[in-house]
Amino acid sequence: MLWWMAVAWAEEPSTDEDLDDVEEIVVEGRSAAEEDTHARTTLDEGALAKEAGSDLAEAVAAVPGVVAARGNGDNTKPILRGQTERRLLVLFDGVRHESQKWGQDHATEIDPFAAGKIDVVKGAAGVRYGPDAIGGVVLVEPPPLRDEVGLGGKVQLVGVSNGWRGVAAGRVDGVLAKAPGLTFRLEGNYGRGAALHTPDYVLGNTASITWNLGGTVAARIGMSTITASWRHYDFLGGVCYCVGAESPDDFLDRLDDPVPVGSESWTTSYTIDRPYQQVAHDLALLRGAFPVGSGSLQLTYAFQLDHRQEAEPVRGGDAAGAQYDFVLRTHSLDGWLGHGAHVLGEGTHEGGIGFDASFQENVYAGLPLIPNYRALSGGLFAIERWHVHEVVIEAGARVDHLARQAFLTQDAFSRHVDRGTLAPDDCAPGDTSVRCNSAWTGGSLSLGALWRPSEQIETRLDLSSANRFPNADEQYMNGSAPTSPVYALGDPSLGVETTWGASPTLGWDLRWLRGEGSVYGNLIQNYIYFAPALGPDGSPAFDVTIRGAYPRYDFRPIDAMFYGGDGQVELLPDEVIGATTSVAIVRAVDLATGAGLVMIPPDRVRGALLGRPRIRGFDEAVVQANVTWVARQTHVDEDVDLAPPPDGYVLVGASASAEVPVGHDLLRVGVEGNNLLDARYREYTSLLRYSADEPGREVRLRLGMDF
Amino acid sequence: MNRALLAALLLAACSDVSNPTEDNEQEVITTVTLTFVGQTSGNTVEATWADPENDGSPVIDPIELGVGETWDLSVSFLDELSDPTDDVTTEVAEESDQHQVFFTGTAVDGLLDIAYADTDDNGFPVGLSAEVTPQASGTGVLTVTLRHLPLQGGVPQKTADLADTVATEGLSAIPGETDASVDFDVTAIAP
Numbered sequence: 002m003l004w005w006m007a008v009a010w011a012e013e014p015s016t017d018e019d020l021d022d023v024e025e026i027v028v029e030g031r032s033a034a035e036e037d038t039h040a041r042t043t044l045d046e047g048a049l050a051k052e053a054g055s056d057l058a059e060a061v062a063a064v065p066g067v068v069a070a071r072g073n074g075d076n077t078k079p080i081l082r083g084q085t086e087r088r089l090l091v092l093f094d095g096v097r098h099e100s101q102k103w104g105q106d107h108a109t110e111i112d113p114f115a116a117g118k119i120d121v122v123k124g125a126a127g128v129r130y131g132p133d134a135i136g137g138v139v140l141v142e143p144p145p146l147r148d149e150v151g152l153g154g155k156v157q158l159v160g161v162s163n164g165w166r167g168v169a170a171g172r173v174d175g176v177l178a179k180a181p182g183l184t185f186r187l188e189g190n191y192g193r194g195a196a197l198h199t200p201d202y203v204l205g206n207t208a209s210i211t212w213n214l215g216g217t218v219a220a221r222i223g224m225s226t227i228t229a230s231w232r233h234y235d236f237l238g239g240v241c242y243c244v245g246a247e248s249p250d251d252f253l254d255r256l257d258d259p260v261p262v263g264s265e266s267w268t269t270s271y272t273i274d275r276p277y278q279q280v281a282h283d284l285a286l287l288r289g290a291f292p293v294g295s296g297s298l299q300l301t302y303a304f305q306l307d308h309r310q311e312a313e314p315v316r317g318g319d320a321a322g323a324q325y326d327f328v329l330r331t332h333s334l335d336g337w338l339g340h341g342a343h344v345l346g347e348g349t350h351e352g353g354i355g356f357d358a359s360f361q362e363n364v365y366a367g368l369p370l371i372p373n374y375r376a377l378s379g380g381l382f383a384i385e386r387w388h389v390h391e392v393v394i395e396a397g398a399r400v401d402h403l404a405r406q407a408f409l410t411q412d413a414f415s416r417h418v419d420r421g422t423l424a425p426d427d428c429a430p431g432d433t434s435v436r437c438n439s440a441w442t443g444g445s446l447s448l449g450a451l452w453r454p455s456e457q458i459e460t461r462l463d464l465s466s467a468n469r470f471p472n473a474d475e476q477y478m479n480g481s482a483p484t485s486p487v488y489a490l491g492d493p494s495l496g497v498e499t500t501w502g503a504s505p506t507l508g509w510d511l512r513w514l515r516g517e518g519s520v521y522g523n524l525i526q527n528y529i530y531f532a533p534a535l536g537p538d539g540s541p542a543f544d545v546t547i548r549g550a551y552p553r554y555d556f557r558p559i560d561a562m563f564y565g566g567d568g569q570v571e572l573l574p575d576e577v578i579g580a581t582t583s584v585a586i587v588r589a590v591d592l593a594t595g596a597g598l599v600m601i602p603p604d605r606v607r608g609a610l611l612g613r614p615r616i617r618g619f620d621e622a623v624v625q626a627n628v629t630w631v632a633r634q635t636h637v638d639e640d641v642d643l644a645p646p647p648d649g650y651v652l653v654g655a656s657a658s659a660e661v662p663v664g665h666d667l668l669r670v671g672v673e674g675n676n677l678l679d680a681r682y683r684e685y686t687s688l689l690r691y692s693a694d695e696p697g698r699e700v701r702l703r704l705g706m707d708f
Numbered sequence: 709m710n711r712a713l714l715a716a717l718l719l720a721a722c723s724d725v726s727n728p729t730e731d732n733e734q735e736v737i738t739t740v741t742l743t744f745v746g747q748t749s750g751n752t753v754e755a756t757w758a759d760p761e762n763d764g765s766p767v768i769d770p771i772e773l774g775v776g777e778t779w780d781l782s783v784s785f786l787d788e789l790s791d792p793t794d795d796v797t798t799e800v801a802e803e804s805d806q807h808q809v810f811f812t813g814t815a816v817d818g819l820l821d822i823a824y825a826d827t828d829d830n831g832f833p834v835g836l837s838a839e840v841t842p843q844a845s846g847t848g849v850l851t852v853t854l855r856h857l858p859l860q861g862g863v864p865q866k867t868a869d870l871a872d873t874v875a876t877e878g879l880s881a882i883p884g885e886t887d888a889s890v891d892f893d894v895t896a897i898a899p
Binding site: 262 | 724725726727728735736737738739745751753759761762763764766770789796798800802803806853856858860861863865878879880881882883884885886888889890
């Protein structure tokens with residue numbers, strides 16, 4: 002039964018690249034990325050080094066179609082093809098990342114320094130990765146563990162001018178001569194930044210401290226491997242003074258202020274004051290990979306503990322502790338049984354079956370936002386892939402189930418009953434709480450093809466579906482978040498969100514011109530849309546609270562269509578002088594009304610001129626000048642948002658980087674300038690945009706050594 | 709679903725999940741009370757804006773004041789979600805150098821004259837006490853706002869002339885967090 006209830010399987014079966022011997026068991030021919038029928042971009046270690054010291058979203062924002070959406074301080078979240086983390090699955094080392102990811106200012110609690118590569122899979126991918134993979138998947142993979150006796154590793158130092166941020170990171174990999182079957186890794190980093198500044202003023206209280214620590218041990222026993230690892234992520238960041246708790250009237254009055262009220266006294270300080278957020282995330286995992294006949298079996302157990310605290314400016318100061326406290330505990334078990342490649346006619350086929358199961362508990366203390374809950378979920382899936390000449394065809398199917406028990410306070414339950422969103426007999430009263438049960442089942446299918454008609458051309462077509470079950474906040478929220486001047490009302494009766502996506506991708510490599518472009522269309526049925534509620538007469542509804550009249554927003558199912566295209570072209574990729582350009586376009590509409598949805602990134606184009614000078618003693622030397630143009634978002638129903646979208650903008654940047662071999666080691670150096678003209682702008686998808694400009698000019702220096 | 713398995717898993721689970729609490733050092737104000745005492749008549753007029761469930765369904769008393777005398781106003785703030793009820797006024801008074809009550813709305817535009825009657829340690833007005841003098845008979849809306857002005861990086865946000873700024877440019881022109889902002893209907897009645 003447990004088998005049946007399993008949930009979202011995490012990563013494809015090829016994650017056990019830890020040791021060469023094991024890799025041979027499961028990897029046949031091309032890598033998973035090359036065989037993926039989705040549009041997929043891989044950021045390798047070199048690309049990630051350029052983003053060293055950034056958070057995860059900023060690190061993947063180099064991928065066309067991905068935008069890093071700023072929260073209310075030094076924190077960002079990824080948006081992929083218009084989908085935020087509610088509908089974007091992030092996996093670290095094959096494990097679904099579980100946190101309070103519904104919050105727009107809750108940055109993804111993953112350390113980019115721990116990544117050896119990051120794959121961005123675009124488009125619905127529910128069969129392979131499980132629920133929530135509506136917009137796509139971000140796969141963060143640690144670098145392979147060491148397999149030869151000795152020690153190796155890397156150190157990195159980063160300095161950033163804006164906010165005077167400094168980051169130091171290190172990693173050591175080793176295999177001891179006494180135990181050649183045992184490989185280990187230790188890694189950690191620490192970064193601290195002061196308040197960021199815009200061209201005209203400091204974003205008061207946006208200082209932050211981030212640190213990470215991790216360790217991994219893997220043992221090879223015959224043809225099997227057992228891996229154990231633990232990671233801790235820690236973030237403490239101030240919330241900009243500029244997004245303080247305001248009444249809706251003040252909020253609207255301040256939209257046109259050229260500078261935030263009080264900003265003249267804000268300084269570039271490392272002090273973190275109230276309001277602030279503090280997040281600790283632990284991931285412990287145990288994985289076994291075993292040969293089974295010509296195939297392999299992989300089992301992963303993981304435990305994640307996510308603890309988020311948010312502190313408001315309160316009477317009594319620091320003695321009052323945090324005003325919002327969220328603890329999320331997640332146990333998960335994933336399995337994959339893959340069969341080896343079999344000959345079938347003129348080709349071969351490979352594939353397997355997988356399951357995943359998870360048990361999750363949420364404990365929240367604070368003003369009514371989300372209830373405590375306990376959830377049990379599981380999924381079962383099968384994928385087969387056929388290779389015939391230059392064609393790969395992949396088909397898969399999956400079923401998922403989620404059962405959730407939410408524990409509401411009597412007051413919270415009464416509020417829902419008063420509002421008519423719950424009937425008195427919908428839930429079961431207990432001694433200390435009211436228990437409300439919900440359960441959903443969803444199925445997803447995928448069919449994809451990859452065809453390489455020549456060495457220069459590659460075409461992919463992906464037809465996939467994915468599901469998402471409603472979050473507890475979407476069901477039960479009844480109140481106002483401190484930094485958002487709206488009164489949010491959940492709907493306990495929400496159903497499963499299902500997307501049906503089609504995405505053809507064309508890639509080419511003509512030596513002088515290399516690129517990949519993809520277009521897509523995703524129909525999302527029962528898309529849970531957070532938008533202003535309307536009163537009986539069709540005008541916006543308001544809730545009168547003690548802090549003023551708040552516009553009421555609710556979560557309601559609509560049928561939505563997301564479509565667009567993204568891609569990148571490199572001109573003369575191997576010459577001394579070259580150029581690149583990338584484009585991303587997303588449209589999202591409510592099919593019933595034709596209105597554009599909110600929070601969809603506006604069109605963006607980026608172009609760069611590159612020089613690759615050949616300098617003695619330097620490898621991979623690159624100098625670059627780039628321009629990013631972002632349009633004003635005009636494809637949106639402005640009545641739904643609290644403020645009209647900001648104007649478009651142009652940013653200019655430049656960079657230089659090189660690798661310098663030093664004996665057997667490799668030194669990586671780089672300098673980058675972003676927003677060099679110190680342009681004043683606001684970003685449509687940033688939470689800061691209602692109250693302040695985005696940070697201005699920054700220069701980053703980085704130094705890394707592989708040894 | 710396998711009930712035995714579910715029961716086993718739920719028993720193994722921590723009990724903190726089924727004991728939700730909203731008490732977490734929260735700072736809630738549910739009720740604002742204005743008490744007017746006539747300086748000559750000694751009459752008392754009390755008006756309350758109360759949302760004891762904090763669910764956006766307030767009960768609001770109208771205010772009726774006689775023209776021709778000055779009224780001593782005292783303002784209090786309660787958290788009725790706490791048991792027992794928490795009198796937030798005390799905390800505001802203790803941190804009066806970081807708080808100020810503002811009186812705005814159509815009622816201060818010719819209907820009522822309101823003068824601060826208390827000061828903090830710096831000599832700046834607080835607004836828990838005020839003198840209210842109706843100017844003429846009529847009606848209006850009185851908005852009472854409690855602004856929390858905590859130190860930012862050690863720098864005070866409360867300054868001497870905030871009330872003047874609010875009078876000319878509105879509440880959005882001054883810094884701080886809004887802890888309460890409520891509207892009362894006011895009628896000034898000729899004797």
